[in-house]
Every structure is written in structure tokens, then in C-alpha cells.
Amino acid sequence: xxxxHTFAAPPLEAVPSELLLQPDPSHAARQGLAVLDLQGGLxxxxxxxxxxxxxxxxxxxxxxxxxxxxxxxTGVMVGALGTLYSTLFRMxxxxxxxxxxxxxxxxxxxxxxxxxxxxxxxxxxxMIRSVRLPFSLHALRVIVRNVLVLGHxxxxxxxxxAVFDRWPGVHALLAVPALALWIVDxxxxxxxxxxxxxxxxxIPPIVGSVMQIAFFISPVIWRPExxxxxxxxxxxxxxxxxxxxVVRAPLLGAAPGWGVWASALGFSALxxxxxxxxxxxxxxxxxxxx
Amino acid sequence: xxxxxIEGVHVSxxxxxxxxxxxxxxxxxxxxxxxxxxxxxxDSKHRVVxxxxxxxxxxxxxxxxxxxxxxxxxxxxxxxxxxxxxxxxVVGRLQVSGAIGALLDPNLGMNPELTGRExxxxxxxxxxxxxxxxxxLEEDVQDFAELAEFMDLPVRFYSSGMVxxxxxxxxxxxxxxxxxxxxxxxxxxxxxMDKARARLEDMVRGADILVLSSHNAAVIEEWSTRVIWLEGxxxxxxxxxxxxxxxxxxxxxxxxxxxxxxxxVGEHAAGDxxxxxxxxxxxGLEAPxxxxxxxxxxxxxxxxxxxxxxxxxx
Numbered sequence: 233x234x235x236x237h238t239f240a241a242p243p244l245e246a247v248p249s250e251l252l253l254q255p256d257p258s259h260a261a262r263q264g265l266a267v268l269d270l271q272g273g274l275x276x277x278x279x280x281x282x283x284x285x286x287x288x289x290x291x292x293x294x295x296x297x298x299x300x301x302x303x304x305x306t307g308v309m310v311g312a313l314g315t316l317y318s319t320l321f322r323m324x325x326x327x328x329x330x331x332x333x334x335x336x337x338x339x340x341x342x343x344x345x346x347x348x349x350x351x352x353x354x355x356x357x358x359m360i361r362s363v364r365l366p367f368s369l370h371a372l373r374v375i376v377r378n379v380l381v382l383g384h385x386x387x388x389x390x391x392x393x394a395v396f397d398r399w400p401g402v403h404a405l406l407a408v409p410a411l412a413l414w415i416v417d418x419x420x421x422x423x424x425x426x427x428x429x430x431x432x433x434x435i436p437p438i439v440g441s442v443m444q445i446a447f448f449i450s451p452v453i454w455r456p457e458x459x460x461x462x463x464x465x466x467x468x469x470x471x472x473x474x475x476x477x478v479v480r481a482p483l484l485g486a487a488p489g490w491g492v493w494a495s496a497l498g499f500s501a502l503x504x505x506x507x508x509x510x511x512x513x514x515x516x517x518x519x520x521x522x
Numbered sequence: 523x524x525x526x527x528i529e530g531v532h533v534s535x536x537x538x539x540x541x542x543x544x545x546x547x548x549x550x551x552x553x554x555x556x557x558x559x560x561x562x563x564x565d566s567k568h569r570v571v572x573x574x575x576x577x578x579x580x581x582x583x584x585x586x587x588x589x590x591x592x593x594x595x596x597x598x599x600x601x602x603x604x605x606x607x608x609x610x611x612v613v614g615r616l617q618v619s620g621a622i623g624a625l626l627d628p629n630l631g632m633n634p635e636l637t638g639r640e641x642x643x644x645x646x647x648x649x650x651x652x653x654x655x656x657x658x659l660e661e662d663v664q665d666f667a668e669l670a671e672f673m674d675l676p677v678r679f680y681s682s683g684m685v686x687x688x689x690x691x692x693x694x695x696x697x698x699x700x701x702x703x704x705x706x707x708x709x710x711x712x713x714x715m716d717k718a719r720a721r722l723e724d725m726v727r728g729a730d731i732l733v734l735s736s737h738n739a740a741v742i743e744e745w746s747t748r749v750i751w752l753e754g755x756x757x758x759x760x761x762x763x764x765x766x767x768x769x770x771x772x773x774x775x776x777x778x779x780x781x782x783x784x785x786x787v788g789e790h791a792a793g794d795x796x797x798x799x800x801x802x803x804x805x806g807l808e809a810p811x812x813x814x815x816x817x818x819x820x821x822x823x824x825x826x827x828x829x830x831x832x833x834x835x836x
């Protein structure tokens with residue numbers, strides 16, 4: 233113990249803040265707190281980014297290839313499935329493989345985002361119980377983590393495109409607003425599923441099975457054009473298909489139809505609405521549930 | 523200028539995961555009935571409810587150092603978490619002016635898989651700091667916590683003393699106006715305690731608020747200017763340290779940790795906790811249900827039935 237005074241003056245002052253909690257059953261008051269939560273989460277985007285990045289780093293800490301394992305395993309899967317299914321469906325590998333690589337990577341993003349959304353708040357239990365943080369921060373962290381995984385997998389798509397020389401051209405720009413829609417939907421998904429799953433622990437397995445069924449009944453590994461007649465008319469009612477298609481079609485060099493966009497936007501609006509209602513209602517109880 | 527105002531605050535926990543969170547457990551619970559015993563009660567929706575804080579009110583201003591005493595489960599940690607804004611009260615009002623620093627558990631938001639340096643960076647980001655400020659924070663914490671070469675090892679390899687030092691250094695490096703502290707920090711060694719004291723005293727001198735909870739009367743007496751004795755989530759006494767500690771140590775509630783556990787609705791609070799705890803909002807999350815008179819009686823025969831069934835099956 234040489235000189236306590238050396239440490240006596242902490243150099244950094246925390247910004248003074250105000251915390252006022254008044255149980256107020258009015259909807260407006262709860263909505264106000266939920267809005268504050270969202271703003272707070274967005275203001276802490278750098279923290280969300282770092283947390284998401286640390287998640288990936290931790291998963292691969294000590295491994296030689298690190299996050300490149302993500303790329304490698306996706307690459308192998310795309311190669312194997314592509315060869316198999318192009319034989320099964322009697323399709324030209326040159327046509328099919330770019331489609332499959334893109335579909336699998338994008339679907340992988342969607343399905344891991346949804347399953348992470350279920351554990352969004354439970355996983356952050358330690359943080360939630362030790363410091364007051366906006367709950368939306370944990371949702372943003374899940375999105376960052378999944379976007380980073382997607383970033384690693386994009387390499388596979390690029391390689392396949394380069395090998396088959398199938399670049400999508402200028403239509404690809406249409407994928408940008410579609411990806412923005414995905415981020416918004418992802419946030420809604422985390423807030424909704426995260427809250428519901430924190431309360432009801434039986435929901436995650438149900439969500440898991442729904443995603444698995446959706447994978448097979450939606451045109452992910454098979455092309456939507458393969459569906460003929462009346463069945464094809466139902467396609468726009470499949471939110472998994474239309475949400476996938478708004479990003480996938482532009483990246484394959486085609487503009488998605490208005491029906492697809494309308495459906496994707498409609499289902500997104502429903503999802504966001506449901507997420508907002510649920511979040512406004514249960515936000516104050518989440519700390520007790522995790 | 524830091525203040526804490528807390529008025530008539532109730533906090534209650536619905537304990538879902540212990541009993542009926544999952545469908546499967548609900549089914550199992552039907553079979554086991556009230557075999558769990560009388561401490562926890564189920565409400566009409568088969569939820570177990572614990573009243574953790576009941577009608578807690580006090581006001582703190584600049585320079586106050588509040589000590590919280592009480593047995594295990596008296597509500598000390600819940601009160602600290604409520605003051606930190608983590609648990610939002612079901613009933614009552616809480617206003618805290620000033621940046622809050624909370625040392626509630628040794629890991630306090632630290633990820634044990636991440637290195638000390640990474641945890642420090644996260645804390646800096648949480649406080650909205652830019653890169654140069656985070657570097658300063660890192661240096662300060664590193665010096666204070668004497669981590670040296672351990673800075674780049676995951677926190678789970680740290681000794682418990684190192685974790686405490688890191689946690690304390692982090693919570694006080696970014697100087698809060700209101701410091702909420704659970705007793706774990708006493709795990710530090712003597713040399714560290716001297717350092718911690720110097721830092722804390724400086725903080726409190728700077729007209730800030732300290733709220734400290736402990737089982738240990740000596741610690742409370744040394745650190746506090748005011749003491750609140752909690753038992754069963756209620757304030758039993760509030761006043762000068764000597765007076766309250768005298769009551770606490772000599773009163774009927776003594777007998778060491780474990781006395782007076784959490785106030786369980788139905789155990790000794792059915793009547794008074796009832797009417798106030800209403801409407802936290804919405805189906806499935808409104809305030810914890812209240813004990814139904816006769817629930818015990820109703821559950822009895824069920825248990826009997828189940829065990830008879832079991833016997834028959836056997």
C-alpha cells in the first residue's frame with residue numbers, strides 16, 4: 233500500500249443521468265419507456281457492435297482458422313448439396329449452384345437470426361441483472377452477430393459467382409433496401425421472440441420446428457418456378473418465401489415482382505406491429521423473467 | 523447533485539422457472555401438488571409469487587451513506603437492483619438523479635470468457651466513451667486493480683480477489699454519483715481494502731451517495747451514516763447506525779442469516795400485500811396473483827389423490 237491518494241481521484245466522470253420509474257398503467261407511459269429503450273439501444277450501437285463481435289471471437293477463440301470456419305463449412309455444404317441436387321432435379325450446375333449458394337447463405341442468416349432471437353434476453357441474463365441497459369441493445373447485439381456471420385458467408389457466394397461468372401449486374405442494388413427491411417424485421421423478431429421465449433420456455437423448440445418446416449416448404453433449395461398451377465398462386469402468402477425473395481431475386485439479377493414486395497412489406501408490418509405491442513407490454517417485466 | 527427518492531415501492535417476483543414455466547412442469551406440478559411445502563404459494567394461475575420488497579420508502583441526498591442490514595433473503599439485493607433501475611417496481615415511485623454505478627455481484631456484467639482488457643472496453647462503450655477515453659480507463663483500472671499481465675487473460679482465470687479488484691476498479695473508475703454496492707467486495711485482501719477505502723471515501727466526500735448492503739454489522743457501522751434494517755422485504759428500522767444496529771442485533775429478528783426469509787405472499791403478507799399489488803399490466807403479466815384463501819386446503823386433497831394414485835400404480 234504505497235500511496236492511496238494516487239488512486240483517490242478517478243479520472244473519468246460519468247455523465248449525470250436521471251432515472252424515474254413510476255408504475256403507470258397508461259399505454260402512453262409504457263410506450264414512452266419503450267421508445268426510450270429503443271433510442272438508448274441505438275445510441276449504444278458501438279457497444280452492440282463490440283458485443284456481437286466478441287460473441288463471434290469467443291466462439292472461435294483458440295481455433296486456428298477462427299471465423300473462417302464459418303466460410304469453409306458453408307462452402308463445403310454448398311458444394312456438396314449443389315452437386316447432389318443438380319443431379320436430383322436434373323438442373324444445369326452452372327444455373328443451379330449460384331442460386332443454391334445464395335439461397336443457403338441467406339436462409340442460414342434468417343434461420344439463425346430467428347433462433348438467436350429466442351435466446352436474445354435469456355442469453356444476456358448476467359448483464360440484465362447487473363446493470364440497467366436498454367433491452368433493445370441485446371436485440372441489436374444478436375443482429376450484429378448474425379450480420380457478421382453473413383459477412384463471412386458472403387465469400388462463398390462471391391466465389392461461386394466468380395467461378396461460374398454469373399454476376400447479377402445493376403439489379404443487385406435492389407437488394408439494399410431489402411436488406412434494410414431484414415434488419416428492421418430482425419430487430420422486431422428479437423424483441424418479440426426474445427420476450428415471449430423468456431416467459432414461455434416451450435416456445436424455442438416450437439420456433440425451431442416451424443423454421444425447419446418452412447425451409448422445406450419454401451423455395452429455398454428448389455426454384456419457385458418449379459411450382460406449377462394453383463400451388464404457385466399461394467407462394468406470395470408464404471412470408472418466408474417473399475422475405476427471402478426480395479433479397480435473393482436482385483442478387484440473381486432479376487427484380488422481384490410487386491406482389492412479392494407487397495407481401496414482404498405486409499408481413500413485415502404485421503411482425504413489427506406485434507413486436508411493438510409485445511415489447512411495450514412486457515418490457516418492465518423482462519428483468520424478472522430471464 | 524445526487525438524490526434518491528423511493529416511495530412506497532413494492533417489488534414482487536413471479537417465479538415461473540421454479541415451478542410452472544414450461545408446460546411439462548405444469549403437468550408435473552399438478553401431480554406433486556403442494557408437496558413443496560407452505561413457504562411458496564401458488565396463485566390462481568399456478569404462479570409462485572414472492573414479495574421481495576414491501577412498501578419501501580426513503581430519501582437520500584448528497585453525502586449520505588446508507589447501510590442495508592438484514593438476514594439472507596431480507597430484500598437487500600433486490601432493493602439495490604431496484605435502485606439501479608434493473609427491477610422496475612410494481613407499485614410505488616423511484617427517482618434517482620445522478621449516474622448510477624452498481625457493484626451487485628462480483629462478475630457484474632463482466633463476461634468471464636473475455637479478457638480484463640475487453641471487459642474494460644465494454645464498460646467504456648457502455649458509458650459512451652470514445653477510444654482515447656477507453657485507453658485512459660484501461661490504464662486507471664489496470665493500475666488500481668494491479669492486474670499487470672493478467673489484463674490479456676480471460677477473467678475466468680482470475681483469482682476471486684482479482685475479480686473483485688477489477689469489478690471495483692471498473693465500477694469506480696468511471697466516477698458514478700450514486701454507488702450501489704453489495705457486500706461481496708469485502709472479499710478483497712487487506713491492502714486492497716485500504717485502497718478501496720481511499721477511493722470510496724473520496725467519492726463520498728464529493729457529495730455523492732453510497733448504498734451498501736451487508737450481513738456484517740461492523741462493516742455497516744464503519745461505512746454508514748444511516749442504516750436501514752430490512753426483514754421480509756419490509757423496513758424494520760431506519761435511523762442512525764448505532765440505534766438501528768442495536769435493534770438489529772438485539773431484536774427478535776436476529777438469529778443470523780436465514781431469519782425471516784423473503785416475504786412470501788400467503789405466508790405472512792396475504793392480507794396487506796394483496797390490495798396494493800395490482801395491474802402491472804396486461805394478461806399474463808399483471809401483478810402477481812394473490813393467495814386464494816383455502817388454496818392450501820384445496821391442494822391437500824390433490825396431493826393425497828396423486829399419492830394414492832401413485833401407490834395404486836405401484
